[in-house]
Structures are given as C-alpha cells and as structure tokens.
Amino acid sequence: MARNLREHILQTASELFYRQGIKATGVDTIVKATGIAKMSLYKYFPSKDDLVLAHLQRSREIMRAHILSGIEARTSDPKQKLLAVFDVFEEFLETPSFRGCPFINASAEFAEEASPIQQAAAEFSESFRKMLAGLAQEAGIAETNAEELSKQLSMLISGAMVREQMQRNSKAMLTAYAAAEVLIEKSLADAPIDPATA
C-alpha cells in the first residue's frame, strides 16, 4: 500500500489545490476526499507545506511531460514545434477544469519572496522558458535572439492563461498563437543561422 497511499493522497490534494486554491483547501478537506486517516497523511507529508511542494513538483512533471509528448505528436519540424507548444496549451485552456496556471496561482497566493513555494513556481517558469529557448535555437534562431524570443513567447502564454482564467471561453490562446507567429517570423528574419553551417 505504501507508495500507493502516498500517491493517492498527493493526487487528490493536487486536484483540490488546483481547483479551489491552496489556502482555501484545508487538510481536513483532503483527508475527507481521500478517505484516509489524518495520521496517514501526516506520516507521508510532515506538514501541509510539504504537501504543497510535492503538488507543485508533481504538476511540474506532468506539465513537462504533457508538453513534450504533445509536441512530438504534432510535428518534427523544429520551427513548427514552437507553435505546437501553443496548440498544446490551447487544448489545456479548453478543458472545463482549467483554472489558470498552477504556478502563477501559487505565486500569487504566497507573497513572501523567499518562500519555497514562490521559489518552486519561479523555477518551473524559468525551466519552461529555457525549453522554448532550446526549441528556438533548433529552429535556427541565434542564441541571443532565441533568449529574447523565448521570454516573449512565455509571456504570451502566461498572459493567455491569465486572460482565459478571468474571461472564460475567450479563446485567448488562439490570439496568443497569432502573435507568436509574427514574433517567430521576425526572429527568423532578423538573425537566421544556416543550419548547414551552424
């Protein structure tokens, strides 16, 4: 049961944290939803903060895998991969359970700058941007431009998630997609690298 129980708790808590917010979800609510005993929860997660951090780690891993496999499933063309990221996110935004970005929300809920939760959110955000920068370079954009472009694309995605959270069914990610196309074209025109000579 060991690993199963831990996983069951984490899965349930993760879903509640995302749906209702972290501070709005009490430990007792999680206990009731899992059907386990409170003591068991505290055995696997010594404090609520530990559970929250595990939830962010888990979300990070799920999103990472989901994005990567989503890209692979859509295209193998380096340039198209950048746009495929937006397709993956569009799908995410259209799920009925969408409630914004778990990391943006966590960052808003935990204001203290040094907080481990704040830090975990920042780490995901940066690692995601780096993935975009990698894709941009593979698409033939020089490093400096790829860095700048990756920041712009990640901001578009964050902005679209925030917009969709507030204005439901606004198709925000489609609008972001169109902007991304323009920005990517511009980056390619600005400083292309001939893949043959790179």
Place this chain on the structure above:
Amino acid sequence: MARNLREHILQTASELFYRQGIKATGVDTIVKATGIAKMSLYKYFPSKDDLVLAHLQRSREIMRAHILSGIEARTSDPKQKLLAVFDVFEEFLETPSFRGCPFINASAEFAEEASPIQQAAAEFSESFRKMLAGLAQEAGIAETNAEELSKQLSMLISGAMVREQMQRNSKAMLTAYAAAEVLIEKSLADAPIDPATA
C-alpha cells in the same frame, strides 16, 4: 473625520492586501496598522469582503488614472501612445514594492468563478483591454484588428507582470515592449486606415 477615517482604513488595507496577499491579511492586522478600533472598521465596511472589493475598486481607479496621465505626459502621437502604456508599466514594475498585478493576484486567490472578487478582476482586465483597443483605433488600426491587437498587448503586459513577479529584476516589460513594437507594426501594415478618409 468621517470620510477621512474611511479613506485611511481603505488606504492602509489596500497596501497590506497588495503587499501580503488578501487572505494572508487578517482584519486584526489592518486594525493594528491603522491604529483605529475594530468597531470603526466594521462600521464603514460591514465585512472583510466589502473591504476587499473597495480595495479593488480603489486600485482600479488609481491604475486607470496613473496610466492615462502617464500616457499624456509622454506623447500625443496616437501610435506612440500604445507604446507609452508599456513605459508606464515598466516604471511600475521597477518600483521596489512591486508584487505583481493586484487583479491577477486576487483572481488567483479567489477561485470560485462567480465570486464578486473574481468578477471585479475580470472587469478591470476587460476595461483595460478596451482602452488599448481605443488607442489602437486612434492610431489608425481598423476595429477588427484593433480588437485582436489589444488582446495581444494586454496579454504581453499581464505576462510581463507575472514574469517580473517570479523573476525579480528581469526587465520583463522591456522585452514585452519589443514584442509590442513588432505586433503594432504588423497591425498597421495589415489593415491601415487612412485617418483622412476614416
């Protein structure tokens, strides 16, 4: 004293809500910070929710005025006004007390979709976007394109605020500015309206 006291409470609460988060700021904390009696607070604001809503209204009005006067102070050229919005926000992001967008944060803290707080955040977001759409039309962009552009620019600004909140001193708004320039140019090239004939 009447209006003064109400204003004093609201000002203090607003600052604490923004700095620490809304749920993390208790009524007693506000009472202590203002130096007033708790009964006085509950006289002017029958519940904490009322105070939170007043805080959002207040923030909305302050931001609106700040943006408009910031634009006026910078340029009178319609096209430059769109970019001036990014300058105003850049200044905001560079203040040491910057802690993200009050409306994005409130939206993240209060998950329930129908919540008045969620609604207030959505209303600000939409009114801000409409302002951008107005500026875009004044700059000679046709309505349909102006609508689309305004969504893209507002997402860039939201995204930059989120990024700066997580990665402090990342100059996110400068990166957003560069993206905005490209998107605005594209919109102008796509479907310009001759101001003389419009």
Place this chain on the structure above:
DNA sequence: TTGAAACTATACAGACCTGTATATATTATG
C-alpha cells in the same frame, strides 16, 4: 452645558485551521 453621535477599548463567541495524542483495528511477515 447637556445630549447625541462618533470613536475607542476590551473581551469574547463560534468557526476553522494545523498538527498531535491515544487507542484500536488491519495487514503483512517471521
């Protein structure tokens, strides 16, 4: 100066929160 309105001070009710203590039941393993 007298009386009403506004403000303060303090205490507290009742709910909720995290985390723990304790005693019991279930499961796995020798």
Place this chain on the structure above:
DNA sequence: CATAATATATACAGGTCTGTATAGTTTCAA
C-alpha cells in the same frame, strides 16, 4: 500463530480567523 508495521478513528490542544457585544471616552453641536 505471533509480532511488528501500517492504517484508522476520534478527540483535542493551541492558534487564528471574522464578526459582535458591551462599556467607556471623545467630539461636536444645540
């Protein structure tokens, strides 16, 4: 079967939260 680990059930300690009750003080105006 016996023993140890694992999970459960229940209660509760100690804290914080929103909101109210009550009594006293200041302010201001007639």
